[in-house]
Amino acid sequence: MKTIDQIPSFDFDPYDERELADPYPRYAELRAAGPVVRLTKYNVVAMARHAEVHAALRDWETYSSAAGVGLDDLRKGERWRPSSLLLEVDPPIHDKTRAVMNVVLSMPALRRMQGDFEAMAEKLADELVERREFDGMADLAIPFILKVFPDAVGLPEEGRENLLPWGDMIFNSFGPRNQRFQDATRTAETVRAWIFEHSQRKSLSANGLGAAVFAAVDKGRLEEEEGEVLVRSMLTAGLDTTVTGLGASVLAFSRFPDQWDILREQPNLARQAFDEIVRWASPVQTFFRTTTKPVIVEEVTIPEDTKVLLFLASANSDDRVYPEPEKLDIFRRNLDHVGFGNGIHKCVGQMVAKLEAEVVFNALLKRVKRFELLEEPSMYLNNTVRAFERIPVRVIPA
Ligand code: HEM
Numbered sequence: 001m002k003t004i005d006q007i008p009s010f011d012f013d014p015y016d017e018r019e020l021a022d023p024y025p026r027y028a029e030l031r032a033a034g035p036v037v038r039l040t041k042y043n044v045v046a047m048a049r050h051a052e053v054h055a056a057l058r059d060w061e062t063y064s065s066a067a068g069v070g071l072d073d074l075r076k077g078e079r080w081r082p083s084s085l086l087l088e089v090d091p092p093i094h095d096k097t098r099a100v101m102n103v104v105l106s107m108p109a110l111r112r113m114q115g116d117f118e119a120m121a122e123k124l125a126d127e128l129v130e131r132r133e134f135d136g137m138a139d140l141a142i143p144f145i146l147k148v149f150p151d152a153v154g155l156p157e158e159g160r161e162n163l164l165p166w167g168d169m170i171f172n173s174f175g176p177r178n179q180r181f182q183d184a185t186r187t188a189e190t191v192r193a194w195i196f197e198h199s200q201r202k203s204l205s206a207n208g209l210g211a212a213v214f215a216a217v218d219k220g221r222l223e224e225e226e227g228e229v230l231v232r233s234m235l236t237a238g239l240d241t242t243v244t245g246l247g248a249s250v251l252a253f254s255r256f257p258d259q260w261d262i263l264r265e266q267p268n269l270a271r272q273a274f275d276e277i278v279r280w281a282s283p284v285q286t287f288f289r290t291t292t293k294p295v296i297v298e299e300v301t302i303p304e305d306t307k308v309l310l311f312l313a314s315a316n317s318d319d320r321v322y323p324e325p326e327k328l329d330i331f332r333r334n335l336d337h338v339g340f341g342n343g344i345h346k347c348v349g350q351m352v353a354k355l356e357a358e359v360v361f362n363a364l365l366k367r368v369k370r371f372e373l374l375e376e377p378s379m380y381l382n383n384t385v386r387a388f389e390r391i392p393v394r395v396i397p398a
Pocket residue numbers: 057065069086087088098105233234237238239241242245278282283284287312338339340341342344345346347348349350352353
């Protein structure tokens with residue numbers, strides 16, 4: 001048996017600019033070093049192999065989310081925002097809120113929005129194919145998501161420019177209080193005020209996903225304030241992730257044109273293709289857990305109350321499970337990928353993300369024969385989300 005002082009340790013900073021810009025070589029190094037490693041800079045334990053990350057995500061009793069899924073221990077020190085009632089709680093609280101959100105974000109509930117999603121996708125696809133050259137982020141992923149998702153939630157048009165900065169801020173806050181976090185929180189007060197105001201019933205339309213949360217309040221399943229926190233979870237988790245996922249799709253199909261050809265022949269594989277893109281790109285690269293008791297992992301004893309950094313993106317590129325992980329393969333057996341997490345916290349919004357991707361793919365499948373990357377994409381660095389700044393492409397029409 002080994003203590004955590006006896007396992008391979010690394011002193012690099014995973015939140016350093018160079019690491020975030022190109023983390024995959026480091027992930028391979030961490031996986032090769034062992035099932036559990038130590039990151040001395042932040043005094044945390046980390047897991048980078050699929051088997052351990054997957055197992056930890058499925059064992060909430062040992063690996064708790066209640067101390068937060070970032071580096072900070074939310075139970076200690078000063079708080080700058082209330083905890084999420086989904087992401088940052090364990091059962092039994094989680095059972096109650098998750099049951100409500102499972103219904104609010106279920107496929108039957110989303111079907112009502114599908115027509116609006118499709119109309120926006122068709123309009124954008126028409127414009128972009130007409131132009132031939134465009135940026136997969138600024139011209140496709142961002143305008144699409146910033147239209148359909150806030151519409152679906154029931155937000156007014158005005159003020160939507162606060163949504164991406166809010167997500168950027170929160171996803172940065174799961175890392176250290178570094179310069180990136182400070183920069184992202186520069187506009188914190190205005191952004192925060194808008195988000196908090198628009199998580200309230202009075203700011204939301206009567207028939208959106210937000211109103212569906214408050215319908216659960218009216219049925220006595222939640223308190224009014226809990227409803228507001230849940231609406232805020234959607235506004236936090238539902239934009240930066242999907243914007244990155246859609247951008248990554250444009251990049252993926254430019255890099256793997258054979259996979260686009262397969263999809264053109266079998267458009268019914270669109271959701272499956274997006275799932276593989278989420279494995280391949282892993283928009284959410286990391287999340288933490290905190291041990292509730294001493295736990296033995298492959299002969300290493302991790303003490304109680306230890307922050308454990310789970311490298312989701314590394315697990316998704318572990319060639320023990322995914323041969324040639326850097327390749328996009330729509331037919332890959334990838335059911336256990338952790339791009340949407342796993343276990344009780346597995347992404348409750350994944351049906352929304354898949355529907356958004358499906359309608360965009362369908363609109364483009366009819367019109368685009370090939371995507372060609374005009375230059376390497378530039379990254380937008382965030383402490384948790386591996387996001388893009390620009391993905392310039394040219395399309396060859398079908
Ligand atoms: C491609 C897009 C998306 C990706 C890659 C993604 C990724 C993830 C991951 C990795 C988790 C697990 C967190 C954990 O285990 O601690 C998660 C949870 C969550 N996601 Fe997503 N997500 C996406 C889209 C969405 C959307 C569209 C929404 C809102 C409609 C959403 C809302 C949530 C919420 C509320 C949770 C917490 C669930 C819980 O703790 O029970 N996500 N997501």
